[in-house]
Amino acid sequence: MTSPTASAPATPAAELPGTPLQAELQGAVDITPQALRGALGRFATGVTLITCVDADGARVGLTANSFSALSLEPPLVLWSLRRASASLAAFEHSSHFAINVLAEGQIGLSRRFASGKEPDKFGEGLWSAGLGGVPVLAGCTAVFECERVSAQVAGDHVLFIGRVLRLADAALPPLLFHGGRYHLLGEIL
């Protein structure tokens, strides 16, 4: 016999018991960009340089900590790029991108790639061409070479999802970012 719930249609997430509707969530607190940035900064992250090639084959990249794991099978990762970024057109064009996860000694590269005024971001570091020609950095703690599977506008950012085609795992101590500052890894608990 079929149980009463087996054929019931899936309940939309917003209607699940105890799940506030989007409108209620938005009205709950006055969420200014400053407050949001501060609270998000409590979430410690690693630091990555995400790279691609533009329509002319020129190398493009930026410092990003929005990188996150998404799926193991299939192997998917995500990150987001400000829509106002000078790098947006290149990432929308490029079929591939690389996530270069910085090691603790690579803070200079992080600062360099976070500067919109740096005329030659790739003038420092040992770079090689990975899948799809994307720049891959030597000395990282990990590298994920990805094929872009989607790019969708989400607020003032574009959310990129990539399928990992190749990875490198050097297991070096990572560079960390927390509260708007760089950190080294602390004690293991």
Ligand SMILES: Cc1cc2nc3c(=O)[nH]c(=O)nc-3n(C[C@H](O)[C@H](O)[C@H](O)COP(=O)(O)O)c2cc1C
């Ligand atoms: C630690 C750190 C993390 C960052 N993460 C992101 C990010 O995830 N997405 C983003 O669009 N910008 C991020 N930025 C800012 C960009 O690195 C910066 O705006 C850069 O200049 C963008 O490149 P562009 O000049 O080509 O637009 C981050 C900066 C720092 C220092």
